[in-house]
Amino acid sequence: MIYLDNAATTLRKPEGVAAAVAQALTSMGNSGRGAHDAALDASRVIYEARERLDRLFHAGGAQRIAFTANATQSLNTAIKGTLRSGDHVITTALEHNSVLRPLYEMQARGVELTVIPADTKGRIRYEAFEEAVRGNTRAIVCTHGSNLTGNVTDIARVGSIAGAHGLLLIADASQTAGVFDIDMQRMGIDILCFTGHKGLMGPQGTGGIAVREGVHVRPLLTGGSGIMTYSREHPDRMPTALEAGTLNGHGIAGLNAALAFLEETGLDVIRRYEQALMHAFHDAVTAIPGITVYGDFEEEERCAIVSLNVRDYDSAEVSDALYTQYGIATRPGAHCAPLMHQALGTVEQGAVRFSFSYFNTMDEVHAAAAALRELAME
Amino acid sequence: MRLVITFRTTAEAMAMERVCREQQADGRLIPVPRSISAGCGLAWCAAPQSEEALMQLMREHGVACEAVYSCLV
Structure with a gap:
């Protein structure tokens, strides 16, 4: 084929990814759920993957990277965790349903939505972002690369518009992470949503959300965290804030090996x-x-x-x-x-x-x- | 008596271990003793005389902790 x-x-994944998953499956405990070596080894590998992702995306520290199951979960978290009824949000016609459907859902809950149109070649006019900004605009949600045309968005330009108006920029890097340089600090990306199984060349079921310091995202899921057991509320400190439940440690071990390959190559x-x-x-x-x-x-x-x-x-x-x-x-x-x-x-x-x-x-x-x-x- | 450093998240505890291993600093991760109230279930346990060096290391490498205790482990 x-x-x-x-x-x-x-x-096809880089050499070492399958071996890392197999190794994890036979040796890894549950990260953050004990201080024995099986649990610590899981935490070590997961932390190493956070560090690699931070180096890749310039998120501002390994703690700013939370793992999710995929970009869809990350985008749902970003969109539903930052927008409230009465807010206005801007997006583009380039977006995948993993952006559009959560936005339509928020629209039904009282969020105003503007979609920047694309031309017949799938291009957007960047001035349209500026023109769409209103007094209650809270965020821009924009893909870094179209999954249909392959067109890449000038995300730094979108970031500078967002920055000039005090808006959050939520970027969908599903098609670009692992291939294009992404610098959240320089490009003005507040929340970066990515998946692990495309350009990052890791296993399916891995993904993440990188959140810049100072940006608060309400969690989509709450529950076990391995910390603050007696608190009735889920901890709000990153990355735990967005990581309820056992992580896909086995998958993340594979992703970590893939990230090592990307760094080397x-x-x-x-x-x-x-x-x-x-x-x-x-x-x-x-x-x-x-x-x-x-x-x-x-x-x-x-x-x-x-x-x-x-x-x-x-x-x-x-x-x-x-x-x-x-x-x-x-x-x-x-x-x-x-x-x-x-x-x-x-x-x-x-x-x-x-x-x-x-x-x-x-x-x-x-x-x-x-x-x-x-x-x-x- | 041992020095016990607690953290707010597992990721912070792992950052501590990473830095300490790299710098060959004293200590290891342990489950937080019952006598201590802490956010994260992992704590860094070291000899009391290592406190100054560890604090210096944490400042230099931007490792955040929750609290520092002296206790019987």
């Missing part, structure tokens, strides 16, 4: 390689008559994603033919980004998404382009 569905999850090396694959694929497919590619390819900095359609063919049929006839794994249909599909005009047809990782090869890119060439001629 040629796996080109890395925006959904990276299938370097994000620049990974990004340049993935982008070379993506641009080569884009160049090859745009030369094929009958293929429509979505997104902004004039920008050099973009995620390694190419979404396209072949003539007016159902994207599901194309993706199925790619898999059954050529063994190429892609994702068709709607990509949990309804407003983005509306802007691109692909609500009916959906789109076939090719997404590349550091472990793909140029041969695989050529094979995928050749397969599309044949399908487009049918």
